[in-house]
Amino acid sequence: MKNRGICIIGCGNLGKSIANGLLNNKELSPSNITVTRRTLSKITDLKDAGINITSDNVMAVRNSNIILLAVKPYNVSKIINEIRSEIKAEQHILVSLATGLSTSEISEMLEHKIPVFRAMPNIAANIRESITCICDKNAIAEEVKMVKFIFDSIGESLIINEELMEAATILGACGIAFVFRFIRAMIQGGIQIGFDANTAKQIVSQTVKGAAEMLQKNNNHPESEIDKVTTPKGCTIVGLNEMEHRGFSSALIRGIVTSFEKIEK
Ligand SMILES: NC(=O)C1=CN([C@@H]2O[C@H](COP(=O)(O)OP(=O)(O)OC[C@H]3O[C@@H](n4cnc5c(N)ncnc54)[C@H](O)[C@@H]3O)[C@@H](O)[C@H]2O)C=CC1
């Protein structure tokens, strides 16, 4: 990776998070990273850190090997039109972050057959705690490794089949919003039983973090951890059962399926 040039076209929320993640990766030199945005004043901090910033997408592509397309889906074809003639089969790999556009659709917009990837991170990329699902078209193992290296800089990454990419979008990228809504409801409950909002947020955030880390470290099923909390005839089981009577799990599952049906349309 050391001598590979990486460019990020569209340095907005995700693009900037990725650039920051890459800055923290000691195996990469900031001088090999170029990011583009129309309003450069919003990314001068990246310039101060040694990253090249420009509004010239064509120049950025010319001087790089791995192109990350981090613009909104409706801007993808316009950007590809702009950079198409600069994309060379022997030089480039393209990684699209755009929701809902397949690798085939993107490949068809290109002049040459090059490896095309899709990657779906979530906004925790900002603190390098994203989960990014990745799939590819026409890539060899070494190229897959290079792309995975980039997304491992902003959290964890996973190679999946493209047919699961929409499901990955719902579970990981939209999923973080579902988790935030759960957290908000916990905080509201916490306030009703006596805490101020900030204290409730601190207790709930750390509780959620602890639960997630337990699953990651112990690899147990959530239900076996729940069994450790539920004292017979105790206060946890009555709360859990009341939530289920009110449709807690069912509401979450139905929300996930509804989001999935929307993205599949
Ligand atoms: N926001 C999210 O949670 C997720 C978003 N995505 C996908 O990632 C992509 C980027 O999303 P965000 O970063 O949230 O959007 P954003 O709007 O924050 O970033 C896009 C950036 O591209 C810039 N841009 C637009 N046209 C340009 C041009 N011609 N040249 C250079 N820069 C240009 C915009 O000024 C903006 O800063 C989207 O395709 C989205 O579907 C994927 C996973 C999660």
Ligand SMILES: O=C(O)[C@@H]1CCC=N1
């Ligand atoms: O809500 C959306 O459409 C996008 C997809 C992934 C996250 N946000």
